[in-house]
Amino acid sequence: MTLCWVDGVAADSLSVKDRGLAYGDGFFETILVKSGQPLLLQRHLERLALGGKRLGLRLDLPLIERECRSFASQMGQGVMKLIVTRGDGLRGYAPGHDAQPRRILQASPLPAYPQGNAEQGVRLYACQTRLAEQPLLAGLKHLNRLEQVIARGEWQDSDHAEGLMRDTCGRVIEGVFSNLFLIKGGVLLTPDLRRCGVAGVMRAELLALAEQTSIPARELDLQMSDLQKADEVFVCNSVYGIWPVRGVERLNWPVGPLTRKLQSLVRGLLDI
Amino acid sequence: MTLCWVDGVAADSLSVKDRGLAYGDGFFETILVKSGQPLLLQRHLERLALGGKRLGLRLDLPLIERECRSFASQMGQGVMKLIVTRGDGLRGYAPGHDAQPRRILQASPLPAYPQGNAEQGVRLYACQTRLAEQPLLAGLKHLNRLEQVIARGEWQDSDHAEGLMRDTCGRVIEGVFSNLFLIKGGVLLTPDLRRCGVAGVMRAELLALAEQTSIPARELDLQMSDLQKADEVFVCNSVYGIWPVRGVERLNWPVGPLTRKLQSLVRGLLDI
Numbered sequence: 001m002t003l004c005w006v007d008g009v010a011a012d013s014l015s016v017k018d019r020g021l022a023y024g025d026g027f028f029e030t031i032l033v034k035s036g037q038p039l040l041l042q043r044h045l046e047r048l049a050l051g052g053k054r055l056g057l058r059l060d061l062p063l064i065e066r067e068c069r070s071f072a073s074q075m076g077q078g079v080m081k082l083i084v085t086r087g088d089g090l091r092g093y094a095p096g097h098d099a100q101p102r103r104i105l106q107a108s109p110l111p112a113y114p115q116g117n118a119e120q121g122v123r124l125y126a127c128q129t130r131l132a133e134q135p136l137l138a139g140l141k142h143l144n145r146l147e148q149v150i151a152r153g154e155w156q157d158s159d160h161a162e163g164l165m166r167d168t169c170g171r172v173i174e175g176v177f178s179n180l181f182l183i184k185g186g187v188l189l190t191p192d193l194r195r196c197g198v199a200g201v202m203r204a205e206l207l208a209l210a211e212q213t214s215i216p217a218r219e220l221d222l223q224m225s226d227l228q229k230a231d232e233v234f235v236c237n238s239v240y241g242i243w244p245v246r247g248v249e250r251l252n253w254p255v256g257p258l259t260r261k262l263q264s265l266v267r268g269l270l271d272i
Numbered sequence: 273m274t275l276c277w278v279d280g281v282a283a284d285s286l287s288v289k290d291r292g293l294a295y296g297d298g299f300f301e302t303i304l305v306k307s308g309q310p311l312l313l314q315r316h317l318e319r320l321a322l323g324g325k326r327l328g329l330r331l332d333l334p335l336i337e338r339e340c341r342s343f344a345s346q347m348g349q350g351v352m353k354l355i356v357t358r359g360d361g362l363r364g365y366a367p368g369h370d371a372q373p374r375r376i377l378q379a380s381p382l383p384a385y386p387q388g389n390a391e392q393g394v395r396l397y398a399c400q401t402r403l404a405e406q407p408l409l410a411g412l413k414h415l416n417r418l419e420q421v422i423a424r425g426e427w428q429d430s431d432h433a434e435g436l437m438r439d440t441c442g443r444v445i446e447g448v449f450s451n452l453f454l455i456k457g458g459v460l461l462t463p464d465l466r467r468c469g470v471a472g473v474m475r476a477e478l479l480a481l482a483e484q485t486s487i488p489a490r491e492l493d494l495q496m497s498d499l500q501k502a503d504e505v506f507v508c509n510s511v512y513g514i515w516p517v518r519g520v521e522r523l524n525w526p527v528g529p530l531t532r533k534l535q536s537l538v539r540g541l542l543d544i
Binding site for chain 1: 276278283284285286287288289290291292293294295296297300302327328351353355357362363364365366367376378380383401402404405406408409414415416417418419420421422423424425440448449468
């Protein structure tokens with residue numbers, strides 16, 4: 001059995017009454033583990049805290065942090081998936097006020113992405129699946145992920161390492177499992193995620209790094225025409241770091257100097 | 273232990289790897305059971321089949337039907353919840369082509385709704401939570417239900433038996449756990465659900481009953497101003513049947529003759 005804990009105890013099953021199963025009533029975090037350490041853990045916990053606040057789920061964050069650290073030390077290396085749900089529920093949507101949130105930790109090996117993804121860059125598949133606008137859930141990494149499941153089912157070929165997702169109005173939002181950045185005239189641009197999308201931990205880290213290193217950065221609404229005019233494009237997440245984007249459909253970009261600079265900064269964070 | 277089956281076997285837990293938990297990748301049906309019979313089962317299975325087709329989930333419907341009938345006969349009376357998920361998954365959104373869908377059946381007692389709900393009618397709480405427009409998922413009873421969880425958390429008082437949900441453009445769509453009908457000039461009107469909402473089994477049954485009894489009926493986009501002009505309003509689902517709606521916010525309606533006629537037809541279906 002691969003390493004797996006439910007509420008702090010070794011287990012690989014959970015109650016059929018869990019509201020995470022019934023309604024997707026909960027959140028998850030996918031955390032890189034190296035040398036027994038959960039990387040960027042504070043940012044993962046901050047996003048979880050924001051979700052808990054937004055959905056009225058009282059989370060014991062110190063307990064979650066302790067469990068994550070202890071689990072990671074047993075894993076050594078790999079990807080740790082943390083799921084937090086509202087726990088068991090009765091029939092009906094009403095969230096119980098005495099709900100006991102459930103923690104699930106699962107270990108998996110480091111994903112075997114081709115080395116070329118980070119070096120030569122990737123091509124994105126232009127997904128037809130559009131993200132619905134739901135400001136109440138935007139930014140959160142909640143368990144309602146059917147849009148991503150449908151979008152990821154759109155392509156099977158290995159020519160596309162990621163998909164590009166737009167919202168129902170055509171705005172460019174993110175990758176299926178990544179956030180997206182453009183560089184134009186030395187400015188770092190990333191889609192505003194107040195209507196939809198997942199506000200990734202690596203995205204937050206990059207915006208903070210940009211501020212520390214005086215790279216101008218902005219969150220704003222972006223269209224396909226902005227992509228067309230971009231000097232550099234890349235996708236990022238907290239597991240693989242940064243992949244330069246070489247192209248999507250008929251658009252192509254070189255792998256540029258600012259992408260390379262950010263990649264080297266991020267390697268310092270992830271290659272411990 | 274209450275009656276509960278996982279994949280046809282008595283069990284009350286499931287694998288933490290289930291994609292229903294990870295992504296809400298599946299569907300559910302809430303089925304009324306009386307005298308050991310699952311009521312309106314064909315319509316529940318039809319909706320499930322539509323969902324499976326839309327999300328590329330190969331369902332063994334004859335097996336599901338057999339399990340539902342067998343489970344219902346053991347239950348005798350109550351509410352049977354069927355959850356069907358894409359089964360266990362690896363890390364990542366990509367839906368596996370060899371996925372083995374999982375069936376979960378849970379029994380619960382008949383809900384204790386006040387008798388007055390069906391007799392004198394109910395008031396609806398006007399939810400602030402708006403339904404996002406996602407045509408790819410509209411109509412399906414999938415497991416991504418955070419909008420309903422948030423909406424149902426908006427009111428606690430017992431003056432409101434249900435909530436009224438609108439979409440992000442303000443169109444009137446449904447209740448939190450019901451569908452909505454208006455009657456205007458003898459015509460049965462119900463919101464078009466091609467952008468969002470759950471196409472309920474009782475809603476389908478009522479549209480069929482209307483056709484059989486020559487009551488004109490239409491599915492269309494409805495605004496709050498249409499509610500204001502309605503002669504009668506009611507909500508429905510496959511467990512409680514029909515509740516006349518007496519009011520929402522400052523709007524009020526009488527319990528009218530067509531609502532009473534439909535209630536008596538539906539009682540013939542549910543009170544076996």
